[in-house]
Amino acid sequence: MTTQVIPKPGKPWEVSVKERSKTGSLIVLAAILAGALVKLPDLLDEAVVKFPDFLPWDVVKLPNIVEALTGIDGKLGFAISFFLIATGLTFFRVLRTSDIRAAKDTLLSSFALLGIVLTLIPIVSIVTTVFIKGYKGIHPGLFFNDMALNSVNDPIKEGGLLHALLGTTLMVFGALLISFPIGVLTALYLTEIRGKLARPIKFLVQAMSGVPSIVAGLFILSSLVYPVTKELSGIMGSFALTILMIPTIARTAEEMLRLIPNDLREAGVALGATQWRTISGVVLPAAKSGLVTAIILGVARIIGETAPLLLVTGGGDALNANPTSGPMGSLPYYIWKAFLTGGTEEAFARAWGGMLVLLVFIFILFGLARFLSGRKVG
Template sequence: MNKVIPMPQKPWQPSGADKVKSLLIVFAAFVLAGASVELTGFNGKLGFFFSLFISLLILNFSFHYFKRGTAAAKDALLQVLAVMAIVITLIPIVSIVATVFSKGYKGLHWGILTKDMALASVNDPIASGGLLHALVGTILMVGGALIISFPIGVLTALYLTEIRGSLTRPIKFLVQAMSGVPSIVAGLFILSSLVYPVTKELSGLMGSLALTILMIPTIARTAEEMLRLIPNELREAGVALGGTQWRTVAGVVLPAAKSGLVTAIILGVARIIGETAPILLVSGGGDSLNLNPTEGAMGSLPFYIWKAFLTSGTPEALARAWAGMLVLLSFIFILFGMARYISGRKVG
């Protein structure tokens, strides 16, 4: 005799009839919003969305109040508020992405990633020149900042989570304060403390040092949170086997937190890859490919975009600027996607 396994019940999921009623409520809200725009002073898109929001609140609350009572009406009210909050959050994001894509694709061509601007200007035809120098410069400066920031950030996180000495509170306060430092302040600091008195030359290395100031707190705070997720049982097991504190940290804690540390790296890179102010001040922003970060001006994607926008405003210059933004935005989306994927994996 075959046993019939009952399907699991999911009472929280709306039924087909409930979905139809919800669609009718949304349709009625659109009708009321359109009528209010025509009959009242709520004109334009902003007035329509405001009327739609109020109509959804009133209709949802009234429907659930008369059908199920006060508790269900309050729950429906909170659902509408949550959905509207999500929509309000997504509107600027979608608008930015759509605008950059719709204007940026016009500046794309086959040689955009293989040519620099040494023999071309931003006002020349789109097919001449590219942003190879800016892309390579961005990679070199961000890579240099990462080489300096990662060990400092991880060691800071280890001190805050593993050692917890007398300097824990001052260091934590300093890291939090550095997170709020304006990027232009970091650029001015490097300009006044290193460029003018020491090197007397703008270079990619100076850009890396300015970006390091902005990157360290991001890596330190993210690594600290990831290290706190490691169970104390792993630390205790390492000590019980005769390991010293630092052998336990190096052999147990850090390997267990490797995915979290990779996430810290990616978030740190995403934090600084689009910074413009410090790059404008200390990198020089060259138009030709420069592979030596210690000598000569070095281009970057933010500088490329800024320079293209500052020209005479020709269609070619604007197309180059939007194309640079599209490339930069694509890099940022890829980095955040990688961070979400890696952080979603099980720690250890």
């Protein structure tokens, strides 16, 4: 019996290596051309053009002409000419091998690529800036000291952000205690009860997520601080953050509850459970990791909120573990103060260090949320 050799199935839709290398060389060519265009005035440093007699000009330096014609130099000039040249080259290559419709199609892909690159440049720049400038402001003492006896302009080794960490933790925890139940109840109303008001409430939650953070601060000032407590304190910060946190938690929890298969609810009801027993015994436990994700995203939303805290917490520099009285520090306030009242090298290093700590917190929270929501429901 002869064994038949089955040929490996090909993938004709995949871009071949040859095609890839052609595209690659095209891009390199575009980069070289763009570089040449930008550097041209420098290269032609002393070159001189002599015009024929009948023209009004006599002798003009060539670099000046090139610069007048292209008007580009520097990084921006390179970026723009690189994009235009690369787009043009791909366009004409496809036009030669294929037709005008395919060539037009490449224009869109070039612009889409441009869009994503323009989106990514700031994020890369922000993250690298914070890490490069921030690591100087990080030292072990940071996590054990507060700023009660130090000014922001003192050497980095003195003082720390313990008070800010404690304040932020307490305030975020306080906000979480209020907004988690409300957010989950809202989500339950939208997914489980689905009453007549579901549509308006969905709209209101959406509208609430658009409330400017400073308005949340003003609201707490006008409703609680001036009429009731007459004192700025940490718990007021918690209340202000709650307003910003509820919509995030409600919307994430709603999405997560919608992911729970209806079979589970039907199984609960078929076993004779009431709606309350079904939801508390089946739906919510099944959505546990989703609800934790909602908490994490809510915390990530408010951990860097600055404007309301500037209005209502009083912004302390000393360790204060009592949220109900006295000014309370927070991480954003610490950064804000170091940037705005300082001005020395130390103050900036301190501020960027605080920013790095904040960013690391956001990274961790976000990674956790991704990890949890990536797992299977249930």
